[in-house]
Amino acid sequence: MSWPNQWNRAMKLAVAAMLALTALTFQAGQAEASVPESWYLPELKSANPAISSVDVLIDVGHGGIDGGTAYGDLLEKDINLAIAKKTYETLRRKGYVVLMNRMDDYALSGENLWLKSRSRHIKDLAQRSHLCNEVKPKIMISLHVNSGRNSAKRGAILIHQAKPQSQQLAKALQESLNALYGTGDKPVPGRTFYLLKHSKAPTVIVEMGFITNAEDRRMLTEVQSQQRIADAITAGVEQYLQQQKK
DSSP, X not given: OOHXXXXXXXXXXXXXXXXXXXXXXXXXXXXXXXXXXXXXXXXXXXXXXXXXXOOEEEEEOOBTTBOOSEXXXXXXXXXXXXXXXXXHHHHHHTTOOEEESXXXXXXXXXGOOSOOOXXXXXXXXXXXXXXXXXHOOSEEEEEXXXXXXXXXXXXXEEEXXXXXXXXXXXXXXXXXXXXXXXXXXXXXXXXXXXXXXXXXXXXXXXXXXXXXXXXXXXXXHSHHHHHHHHHHHHHHHHHHHHHHHO
């Protein structure tokens, strides 16, 4: 099989798997619970499935062998997934078409069968950006947790592409999260970030807080505070999407 055909087949399989997994309920420990009809993507109901009209793709940072940053037993990958699920639910309830590229604890590099690279890290990032380019969402938000040597440093930091839409999205999210954290940070450009360089949709990296700061760590790990972060992210996304309609 030629390389282009291998790439196309791998990408179609990965996207199909992502679409199927996105339709699952996130109520852990309640396997018997039925999935609400409103949670199914329109594409899954169609006789001819197609990926179209996706409002938001949530890139869930790290996963599997890649735990991300850590504080004791706390791993970034787990926090990212917990808040991503809450953000997904909140956006869906507001009527947006949303996808997540990781539904459980696994590395996306394992799904990358097309890139000839020995670097697991590059294969992971390449899979994320190519999924975005295949799905063609209006925006992609990549959820992460920050860390720093100075334990007093706290709050969310938004990292954006050079394109104006990404900057506008970062500004809306930064303002929403600043209001939650009581901080005054400004978005910053991320020219060297692989995901930002290779994703065609307006994309931002959302550093949701510092795991090395006690107050942020509490917010990032307590269920109610995780929902407040998800609500703030949703508010920023909604503000941006509504602005684009004008």
